[in-house]
Amino acid sequence: MLVAISVLALLVLLVTQLINNAASVTILGNKRMDADSHVRPLFERMALDFAQIVKRSDVSYYVKTAGTPMTGNDLVGFYSAAEGYYPTTPSPISIVAYRVNSNSSSSVAYNCLERMGKGLDWNGASATSIPVVFLPLTIHSTWPSVASSSAYDDTDPTKRTYEIIGPQVFRFEYYYLEKTTGSLVAYPTAWASLSTVAIKDAAAIVVAIAVIDPKSKVLLSNSQIATLVGSLPDYASGLGPGKLLAQWQSALDSITNMPRPAISGIRLYERYFYISDQ
């Protein structure tokens, strides 16, 4: 009887271990799949937006330049032929912007990736709706929220055109593949400021994001996530392909003051969005 009980206990132990290990593997796999399935539509959305980016020398862009280096999470704003929200007489052009919301008082969007997809009206369609504006009017002076990580485009929440597109994305960084040199750069050499941006200088925009799945995220406080954002360094010109993510992974591995399961649940992704005309 004792032997049987011992054997049974041993079996239960083994099964428990087996189930635990299986659960760990499954959970890890699920986390990865969670993150993957979270990122895939996000990147697809970005691909559509960037594929239809308006590439002209007479419109402005809110992007990273020497004059707007963007420490930590980046901001990007541009015109795109992708459809947007709430135009009255919809033209085919929208403003698209991405940012990680930094407003700690925003319980929902804080530390989440937001996308602005503001549909624009036809020029002259109404006295109040502003259509696409060309230079000298700039995108960020006309719609200041594009240059903000917390402000919205409308005081009325029902009219805002921001949506949380990446609730698990807490770090958003981008850099460029420069057309003339073929090099990866924080920004093309000629881009001294927003007024000198020539989008055709960039063959591709490389977007890197850090994603934390919901189960891991609950292990961290918002302030810890904010600390994490600062721990993942900005892209510096000269880093080769994949080096930024390697730096990020190294930074994550060296973190010791946060729960390990949470840190190990962070996934890093990178994708090239080609914006070249050919």
Added chain:
Amino acid sequence: MTCLSSADQASNKGVALIIVLAFVVLLSGLVIAYLIRAGTDRQLAQSSFQDTKSDLLARSALDIVVANFKQEIADGAVVTATNIQPQRWGTPLADGTPFPNLIRRSAQGDPTGHTSSLSSGPASFASPKRGEITSTRWNSHYLLPRASSSGNDSTPVSNFAAPDWVLLTPQGPNLTPVPSSVIGRYAYAVYDEGGTLDVNVAGFPYYTSSSPSPTPVPTPGLPLSDIGRKGSVAFADLRAIPTTAGSALLSAGGINAIVGWRNYATVHPYSTFPNFTFDLPTFVGGTGTRFVNYFGGNPQIGTSQDFRTVSTTVYLNRTDQAFITRTELIKLQREAGFGAGAMQYLGTFSRERNAPTWKAGTAAITQRFYIGNLNLIKPNPPTARNADIQKYFGLKWVNGTAGTVSPPTPAVPGHWQYIGASGNAMRNRIPAFTSNPEFFQLLNHAMNGTNGDDFGHILTTLSVGAALIDQYDDDTAADPLTGTTTTMIEYSDGWAVGLENMDPARASLSPSPTPSPFPPPTGMSPAPPPAIPTYAMLNRPFRNVGEFGYAFRAASGSTPTPSPNPKTLDFYTATSPDAPILDLFTYNSAPIRSGIVNLNTQDVAVITAILTGAFQTEQNIGPSPSPSPVASPAAKTAATNIVNATTTQPALSRAEITRLCGVVTNTPFTASEETKETIARALAEVTQTRTWGLLIDVITQTGRYPPGTTDLTQQFVVEGEKRYWLHIAIDRFTGEVIDQQLEAVYE
């Protein structure tokens, strides 16, 4: 120790079995859920992968198509009438409805040798299968003639054959690949977008009277003189554009929607999109003035606007607009509600390198001469202008000297000396050049076909130049000493003079007899040549190079006296030695510009719109000019003849516009030299032969043939699809891609 009964043992076994089965079910459930999720995830990943793959395939296909054009250019290094235009293939037979814009489509047996016999079109139009491209989709850009006369249905006329597939293997295009090796396919059609009117520039606003008596008739919102003098495709009358195969034309309302939207900050329209209204054309400072100032320059001596970017004018926190994509134009057409048939004649992308294609000798001219430089040439110019005058004209101003009674010496009027672009001594020849010629070098080059030292034609060339200056300047441009308004140019062997009909320094019996010699006391030498009543004087800046045709053309000898019917520069006969002038001068100083139409376009309506409204004569301008500006029907007849002529023998340069003038035989173009040259005045500034402006429509599909397939005609399994419209401008003479714009098409 208690022994279990057999019943108990059986019961325990049953419990164990249930527990094991429960575990198995649980684990199976977990595994199945995991697999389902993984499967869904895989499908999504596969979809994303195919999307990226088809995108890369589409870009590769575009590379191949563009490379074919570049190769064609390289193969035809010597440009002739047979290769100035891209080779056409896959176009309909001559007896079918023509497709003026269609240059080529991927078609079995085409010169690439890559295209299969598999049509991209559906076997059954009514029920297309997945992966088959209907002709309606192929014409979603509306560049082909439509079958329907109403609505927005883009289905083309029935003789359009859908492009055939080019099959792709990992090694590239293959005409007859093994089915299992096919990884995708593409089909394409290429259109002459450069032969359409670029709506980022073309078209002007209309004014519609609010008084309905008898019916409100839209009239141009600009002074007729600005439209009639042309010089920019902005002055093309879009009301000449048909919207159906019948006689329906583009409405003024539709044009106003385009112009009001496009030039909102410039013209300040009233009301809202798409129902804009504009000022009366006579309202000084209103819509018309602002429009002309933008497109014609302010002052109207020329412009440096390349129209590749929009105006920087801001009005009510808005700017002007540009059609960023063709899709945007199509959507605007829907919003504005004008006939979709007009879309066949409208484009959104055009580029031209503003350099001549006519060539003689060893000259290497990379930029046309800017007509606005003529504004520098005013008698007794300020010192600061001298350097530019010498650089652009090779001239130096010399003050006049008064005459004396004793000894009797005539006054020498203030005049120009021809010293060339460098040096300070008068020349006895037109100096040689290879690049950056000054005005007279270029004029001589055009008229005499030489860029070497030319002693034989200096008098003629300087005289023509002087006559051009006299046409260009007004009656206030006078020598301060003698008051003569006639331009006089001294060179080391003599004098060349221009021609002014109103010269106060000319001894004249009528209307006020003046003493002879004039001016007192002893006259002047040289003296202005006699006036000619029939000589049309512009006395204003040229608005296009065709207006050079008003200038008196000296034949030979010094200061020849013009006959009652003076010979002016000839821009209306095919063999005219003056024809190259049309290609060497420009109203626009931009090195690369938009809004210039392919002179060899096969779109009759495009040429019609440009010709409509052109002034036949200079002397009857005003609100109600007589004769009236060229009407649309007459313009259409002329345009038909021109298109037929360029289809038979494409023009190599703008110089051949004189040949095209010769094929126009309908009224009002035949009355006189001036009316004949209406064609040259209307076309010379707004057409080009240098650039291939193409829209490449490519559809690619990634996928595979099912395993075991041996027949390529069997159903291809489509896994991803991508469509692009590549707008591209290629310099026919250098092979250089001047500019391009890739438009992703989402349907």
